[in-house]
Amino acid sequence: MKLDAYGLEAPPPGLYDFSDQIKGGIPGFKKVSDEDVALFHQLGFMVIHNAIDSAAIDSARAALRGLLLRQDTGNIMFEAAVGERYTELPDEERLDSVRKMMPIVDYDARLMTQAENPALLDVIGRIMGEPPVLSQDQAMLKPPRIGREKPWHQDMAYFDFLSETTIVGVWIALDEALPENGCMMVIPGTHHEGPMAHWTRRDWQICDTDVQVCRSVAVPLPPGGCLLFHGLLHHGSPPTRSRRRRWALQFHYRPHSVQALPDSDYRLSVFGNEGADAAC
Numbered sequence: 410m411k412l413d414a415y416g417l418e419a420p421p422p423g424l425y426d427f428s429d430q431i432k433g434g435i436p437g438f439k440k441v442s443d444e445d446v447a448l449f450h451q452l453g454f455m456v457i458h459n460a461i462d463s464a465a466i467d468s469a470r471a472a473l474r475g476l477l478l479r480q481d482t483g484n485i486m487f488e489a490a491v492g493e494r495y496t497e498l499p500d501e502e503r504l505d506s507v508r509k510m511m512p513i514v515d516y517d518a519r520l521m522t523q524a525e526n527p528a529l530l531d532v533i534g535r536i537m538g539e540p541p542v543l544s545q546d547q548a549m550l551k552p553p554r555i556g557r558e559k560p561w562h563q564d565m566a567y568f569d570f571l572s573e574t575t576i577v578g579v580w581i582a583l584d585e586a587l588p589e590n591g592c593m594m595v596i597p598g599t600h601h602e603g604p605m606a607h608w609t610r611r612d613w614q615i616c617d618t619d620v621q622v623c624r625s626v627a628v629p630l631p632p633g634g635c636l637l638f639h640g641l642l643h644h645g646s647p648p649t650r651s652r653r654r655r656w657a658l659q660f661h662y663r664p665h666s667v668q669a670l671p672d673s674d675y676r677l678s679v680f681g682n683e684g685a686d687a688a689c
């Protein structure tokens with residue numbers, strides 16, 4: 410168990426601009442067309458609604474709740490704002506103190522079922538051109554009122570793969586995710602612009618002044634909605650002061666033929682050497 414070392418510093422005003430928001434999405438994994446796959450390659454992301462149904466949402470929520478309360482998972486990261494108080498908190502408050510748990514799927518079969526959803530794997534396989542393999546699994550929980558931002562970054566800055574590898578992130582909303590409670594934000598097309606230097610500031614992140622805010626788009630999602638995104642896409646999520654909880658599952662997949670590099674030397678040489686201990 411760990412306290413989040415980051416998160417007490419507010420982002421600069423204007424870093425998260427909600428004036429442009431994605432509306433709509435593809436109505437289910439099975440409806441993804443070849444044109445949608447081509448658009449993913451162009452934009453670096455894809456939005457799918459009803460990716461999982463309400464029974465699957467309830468079951469994933471129950472699984473996360475169980476892991477959280479039993480503290481039975483690989484690593485639980487509490488919000489810095491909670492300080493050392495989490496051990497004294499009643500259950501319901503403890504549920505709203507955590508920002509991240511990882512790994513999760515090996516601790517509850519209901520979560521593994523989501524990561525192994527054949528319809529999801531089929532779409533990712535079509536994006537990659539070969540079968541995908543799960544390489545990381547997390548619960549991303551933005552607690553009401555105190556949820557910190559996840560500053561703009563590229564996920565490849567956290568992973569030990571050659572930067573030309575197509576790593577696909579899958580972010581599934583378990584609650585409605587809106588600008589006010591910290592929905593995901595993306596900058597379309599930035600996966601074509603190569604690796605960016607990252608810096609240890611409020612997190613392991615792209616420098617605020619390098620973020621192309623004017624190109625950014627918010628991705629609000631209903632429960633069960635899903636964002637698929639390329640590992641080099643610039644993305645992040647704003648802090649929340651809302652009373653509404655925002656829980657999500659996040660999985661990353663690598664192509665079957667690609668193995669992770671044996672160490673972080675390449676990653677640090679490409680993204681910057683402040684990221685030795687960074688975990689997505």
Ligand SMILES: O=C(O)CCC(=O)C(=O)O
Binds near residue numbers: 559564591659689
């Ligand atoms: O869930 C969030 O708020 C941010 C997730 C994210 O961007 C990441 O972990 O890479």
